Amino acid sequence: MSLRALTSSSFLRNVTVVMSGSAAAQVLSYALMPIIARLYSPSDFGLFGSFQAIAMVIAAAVTLQYSQALLMPKGHDDAANLMAVSFLSVLFVACFCALLVFVFRDATLRLLSLQRMSSLAWILPVAVAVTGANQTLQAWCIRRKAFTSTSVSQVVRTVAASTVQIGSGLVHIGSAGLIGGAIIGDTGASGNLMRLVILRDRNIILSALGWTRMRKLAHEYRDFAFYSTPQNVVYYVSQGIPVIILAHFFGVAVAGLYTLGLRMTQTPMALIRTAVYQVLIQKLSESHNLGNELHPLFVKSTIMLAAVVVLPAIIVFISGPPLFGLILGKKWFAAGEYARWLVLLMIPWFCNIPGSILARVLKQQRNLFMLEVATLVCTATALLVGALFLSPLGTVILSASVGALAYIYLIAWMERLSFRHDRETKLAKGKGETGRGESLREVVRLLLSIG
Numbered sequence: 001m002s003l004r005a006l007t008s009s010s011f012l013r014n015v016t017v018v019m020s021g022s023a024a025a026q027v028l029s030y031a032l033m034p035i036i037a038r039l040y041s042p043s044d045f046g047l048f049g050s051f052q053a054i055a056m057v058i059a060a061a062v063t064l065q066y067s068q069a070l071l072m073p074k075g076h077d078d079a080a081n082l083m084a085v086s087f088l089s090v091l092f093v094a095c096f097c098a099l100l101v102f103v104f105r106d107a108t109l110r111l112l113s114l115q116r117m118s119s120l121a122w123i124l125p126v127a128v129a130v131t132g133a134n135q136t137l138q139a140w141c142i143r144r145k146a147f148t149s150t151s152v153s154q155v156v157r158t159v160a161a162s163t164v165q166i167g168s169g170l171v172h173i174g175s176a177g178l179i180g181g182a183i184i185g186d187t188g189a190s191g192n193l194m195r196l197v198i199l200r201d202r203n204i205i206l207s208a209l210g211w212t213r214m215r216k217l218a219h220e221y222r223d224f225a226f227y228s229t230p231q232n233v234v235y236y237v238s239q240g241i242p243v244i245i246l247a248h249f250f251g252v253a254v255a256g257l258y259t260l261g262l263r264m265t266q267t268p269m270a271l272i273r274t275a276v277y278q279v280l281i282q283k284l285s286e287s288h289n290l291g292n293e294l295h296p297l298f299v300k301s302t303i304m305l306a307a308v309v310v311l312p313a314i315i316v317f318i319s320g321p322p323l324f325g326l327i328l329g330k331k332w333f334a335a336g337e338y339a340r341w342l343v344l345l346m347i348p349w350f351c352n353i354p355g356s357i358l359a360r361v362l363k364q365q366r367n368l369f370m371l372e373v374a375t376l377v378c379t380a381t382a383l384l385v386g387a388l389f390l391s392p393l394g395t396v397i398l399s400a401s402v403g404a405l406a407y408i409y410l411i412a413w414m415e416r417l418s419f420r421h422d423r424e425t426k427l428a429k430g431k432g433e434t435g436r437g438e439s440l441r442e443v444v445r446l447l448l449s450i451g
Contacts, residue, residue, distance in 0.1 A: 025158040026267055032162045037260065037328040039169025040178060042335075046243075046252030047175035049259030052182070053240025055127045060236040062093045062132035065228035067139040068360060069221040071285050076143075077208035078217055080201075083140050084209055085218045090132035098125035123179060130186045137193035140201070142282050149196045153189040161185025227365030234372040238379050242399055245380075249387040258396060261338035264324070265316060269309060269350045276301065281357045288361050291425060295418040301354045302411060309350045313343040338396050345400040348407030355414035362421060371413075375406040 040048075063086040070082035101121050141150050161181040168177020197205070218225075247255035280301055287294055316323075317340050324336030359368045382402045386395025 025154040028155070029158050029162065029267060032166065033264070034327050034329075036162070036165050036169060036178075037332055039166065040174070042253040042256035042260075042331065043251075044175040044178060044256065045259045046247055046254070046256030048178040048182075049243040049255055050247055050252070051124075051127075051175070051179050052259075053236075053243045055124055055131070056236045057233060057240055058093070058097055058124070058128045059131040059135075060232040061229050062090050062128050063135055064089045064093075065224040065232060066218070066221065067132075067135040068228065068281075069224040070136075070139055071143050071281055072221070072289075072361075073217075074289055076204055078213070079140070079143055080205040080208040081210065081214045081217050082221065083136055083205070085214050086136040086139075087133070090129060090136065094125050094129035094132065097128050101125060123183065127179075127183050127186075130183055130190060134186050134190040134193070137190055137197060140197060141193055142279075144201065145282065146196055146200075147279065149193060153192045156192045157185040157189035159185075160188035223363060223365050224360075227369045228360060231365060231369035231372045234369065234376050238372065238376045238403070241376070241380055242383060242396070245383045245387055246392060246395070250392045254392045257332070257335040258338050258392075260328070260332060261320075261324070261335040262342055264328075264335070265339045265342050265346050269312070269346055273305075273350055273353055276305065277353050277357065280354060281361075284354075284357050284361050293422045293425070294358065294361070295415075295422045298354045298358055298414060298418045302351055302415075305351045305353065306347075309347055313347050316340060316343050337393055341393070341397045342400055344397075345403045345407075348404050348411065352407045352411050355411045358414045358418055359410075362417060364417070368410075371406070371410060375403065378402045378406070 066082050066086035066089060070079045070086065073079050073082070101124050138150055138153070141147075161184060163181075164184050165177055165181035168180060173180075243255050243259060246258050280297075284294060284297065287297065320340035321333050321336035324339065325333035328335070356368075359365070379399050379402050382399045383395060386398045390398065
């Protein structure tokens with residue numbers, strides 16, 4: 001594929017649409033971060049990070065991954081029923097979470113050494129419900145290729161969250177202001193997407209809904225609930241466990257430095273990552289349904305992401321600590337030290353989007369779950385070893401290195417699997433077998449075509 005054809009493709013146009021909104025949101029977020037960082041202490045960010053870690057683990061299961069399943073059917077009628085299943089799951093999980101919070105709140109907070117969050121625990125079910133609704137609505141809009149709306153929702157989330165966080169910081173509310181801002185931001189984003197769904201698609205959805213069809217589709221796509229959901233939970237446990245362990249062994253201030261370092265490192269990468277994910281999951285699902293090749297798109301998108309992330313990663317690694325101290329204030333210098341080493345994890349994390357999507361499209365949920373479990377065990381072991389024998393920075397470096405190796409393995413596995421899938425598809429169509437050498441030549445060709 002030539003550079004002209006690549007840049008004129010619908011894939012790139014859609015990525016650009018989503019990225020424009022994400023760019024506006026992230027630029028605004030970065031512009032306001034020096035203000036927010038000066039209004040809150042590392043301990044406030046530590047509690048915020050701990051709350052987010054727990055909320056995201058629960059939210060990972062809130063839709064039972066039917067929010068992702070609704071992208072898979074060919075017809076919108078089936079997708080509408082899966083969206084209803086997803087919303088019902090959100091309602092059930094949020095109510096169950098509320099019950100657990102009020103029954104076992106104190107015991108759970110003591111276990112996690114987060115007693116200071118006792119007064120905020122009641123917000124947890126609300127955060128979970130809002131996140132689940134946002135996941136479901138966003139998936140429907142992606143399916144309908146409403147990328148402009150998903151892009152605008154990113155801006156709405158950032159404006160709402162930052163406004164509340166700054167206002168709360170000025171009146172010294174503490175970590176509750178950071179948490180409340182994040183929830184209100186997600187609520188605003190969900191409201192924007194809901195408006196589009198109601199105005200444009202309510203007739204499609206209402207005419208398609210039926211209890212019998214919902215039950216049939218919930219059973220048909222049960223792999224998402226049985227394998228993708230545990231895999232997603234394990235993934236977010238892996239993401240959140242560093243904050244919890246750092247808070248437990250080294251204090252919430254250290255966890256806060258880690259949280260802000262991770263946030264500032266992830267934010268610019270998430271700009272492109274979110275845009276590519278939204279477009280690529282629709283593109284790969286559609287290509288798979290049509291029987292088209294998957295390997296070229298996987299290789300091309302992975303290489304493009306790698307090319308994009310290298311320069312920012314080098315800048316953060318070289319200049320992280322002084323940049324953090326200059327932009328955010330001297331108390332955040334140590335957060336730049338964490339960010340410097342977290343780029344080791346962020347590079348393969350950023351590049352694995354196509355692999356993560358492809359694993360779901362090719363129904364590798366069970367194997368992906370096993371990989372996530374292995375990654376969690378290795379990451380937790382690295383964190384505990386570091387907490388017992390190393391400094392906080394050494395612990396972060398060790399766990400980041402383990403996580404990076406897992407993402408690299410996933411990328412290599414999906415490259416091989418996508419090639420095998422295309423070869424079998426060609427054989428089924430009577431086009432003959434393609435050798436592994438040809439696959440390698442194709443990777444080189446794609447590299448040259450991108451350049």
